[in-house]
Amino acid sequence: MDKKPEKLVPEVRFKGFADDWEQRKLGEFYSFKNGLNKGKEYFGHGVPIVNYTDVYHHRSLELKDLKGKVELTSNEVKNNSAKTGDLFFTRTSETIDEIGFPAILLSASNDTVFSGFLIRVRPIGGDPLDLLFKKYVFYTKTFRQEMMRKSTITTRALTSGKNLSSMIMKFPDKIKEQNSIGNLLTKLDNLITLQQRKLEQLTQLKKALQQKLFSNSFQEKPLLRILHGDNSWWNSYIGEVFTERVDKGSSEKLLSVSITDGVYPFDESKRKNNSSNDKHNYKKVFQNDIAYNSMRLWQGALGVSNYEGIVSPAYTVLKPLANQNSIFYEFMFKNIDMLHIFQRNSQGLTSDTWNLKFNQLQHIKIKTTNLNSQNKIAKLLIKIEELKNDESNYYHNLMTLKKYLLQKLFI
Incomplete structure (x- = not known):
């Protein structure tokens, strides 16, 4: 008995169309x-x-x-x-x-x-x-x-x-079916474009707030002030708000630090584990510490840790002193003005060897404020970041939907 030929049709189809393509x-x-x-x-x-x-x-x-x-x-x-x-x-x-x-x-x-x-x-x-x-x-x-x-x-x-x-x-032979497919995907593309613009605007808003909520070396006070409460700012040094954590560990969770993800468990990354089996010289990290890559601080490779664990000796770990909000300083340190300061203070002949350890970092001047204002600034920037992450997830969902439709609406 002859095998019936397969119909030349896509997996997903608009109602009312049944003919072979x-x-x-x-x-x-x-x-x-x-x-x-x-x-x-x-x-x-x-x-x-x-x-x-x-x-x-x-x-x-x-x-x-x-x-x-x-x-x-x-x-x-x-x-x-x-x-x-x-x-x-x-x-x-x-x-x-x-x-x-x-x-x-x-x-x-x-x-x-x-x-x-x-x-x-x-x-x-x-x-x-x-x-x-x-x-x-x-x-x-x-x-x-x-x-x-x-x-x-x-x-x-x-x-x-x-x-x-x-x-x-x-x-499909029928232009109406072609038009239905094209119209659907065009509307989805328009939605994706709008979502891209929203993400770009949120990114720019976050950058603007980071620049205006913190003072730079030319300003006594930030351009944008948090209302309600004491808004006083004063000169300080990084070494007056952080000390270096030098505790050693070997068996705790291995952590890593990146520009985009901050501090995260190494086993969640896709990188090959090239760390030494002997980790007796690794540095302990506790929650609310700031860990940074000493050779890439000037690029923003730092973050507040939500974990207890250990990091490579190539990293530096900052322990906040009393009445300091680490997240406030994470946003401050990722401000473009601060990154330029970190770059100028890094030591080394070329960008591949630039290094900024705590003994130089502690002497960098900053302008800071009281804990109440730190908390408010951190809370505002966290909200912007959470909103950006939500919108980014929506954007990726739209892209996943488009990929699905491109696979299922066509042969």
Whole structure:
């Protein structure tokens, strides 16, 4: 008995659509052309041009997105035109996994052209694909795998119009279904873009607050003051609010310190454990201590510990004295002005060897305030950080959803 052929359909589908999808070669519907090459003296003025970076970083482009300009003759404009509905692929890259990134041109002027590092894909007759559907179908996992398989690599990865013409695209025959898919993913992309902007704004807000809530060496008081209570500030030294913890340990939980994650258990990292089996010289860390990488403090590699454990002898551990809020100082020390001070005070001939131990750190001047104000400033900055983390988690959930839809809505 003959085996019934499998239906050519995606796993997830809009209601009302049941027909098999088409499976055709690009060369049946499209022509392929490389763009223009001109000397650098022709760029910076003239007509709009679709550049390699435009296509590499975006899946769709509009005229307002094109920042490049090039001076051309009318014949060059005609021979290298870029029109609404044209699809572009990057034709070269350093690595095979970045070859052939696509972008659809959603709007263009009559004199828009495209770069020689791109391949233009233009319908020969009627285009079988909806514009928004075309925006995504060539960035699916299946098509990307075929792109990498059929491209060549010597010193650089390379694809061509000939390669593209033999590649397979899978699409529903009904434009309405294509449009439904394209519209859904476009709305999701718009939401992702808004979420990115929100994250950028929160990042900028946090940086601004860190600069304005702390005094620098040119200010007697911070630019932004916490209301209610004593707001007095005074000169001090780091050695007057912290002492160095020199307790040694060997069997406690191994901790690490990074710029992005602060202090965390080493077994939660993906790094290989290169620490010595003999840890008798490792330093103890207690909750509310600040541990920092002595060679990377100037880059912000520090954090308040929520754990008890040990760190490498290459790290320095700061023990807060009475009536001091360690989190307040963590935010202070990660302020860009303080990082510059740490950099200037680090010792070593090159940035690879710069080092700032406690015997130099303790003599660095700071401006500080009472515990009540420290607590309020720390609480405000923690709230901003928590909000940023929540919004970051939402952003990653949106990206996970997009990845799922790109896998399930297409074949």
